[in-house]
Amino acid sequence: MTVKQLIEILSQIENQDLRVVIKGYERGYDDIEFPEGAPLTIDVALNVNPQWYYGNHERVSPEHHQYGKHVEVVKAIVI
Numbered sequence: 001m002t003v004k005q006l007i008e009i010l011s012q013i014e015n016q017d018l019r020v021v022i023k024g025y026e027r028g029y030d031d032i033e034f035p036e037g038a039p040l041t042i043d044v045a046l047n048v049n050p051q052w053y054y055g056n057h058e059r060v061s062p063e064h065h066q067y068g069k070h071v072e073v074v075k076a077i078v079i
Helices: 002-009
Strands: 019-022 029-030 040-045 073-079
Touching: none
Parallel strands: none
Antiparallel strands: 019 029, 040 073
């Protein structure tokens, strides 16, 4: 999902004062927090983790990663 797609989805919500939360680790929900005051921007290798207990993508250095040139690396924000 891109920032543009997320904004498009969120702009369709009538009540713009609704709280936004993310799933907790095992149960419950947490508020979204930005410790640095803004979302963190990172480089991620897309779709490299087949294990269900890992996220699909992995943070990498764009020039030095173990996944090879066939893996797409993109900039992403962490929410």
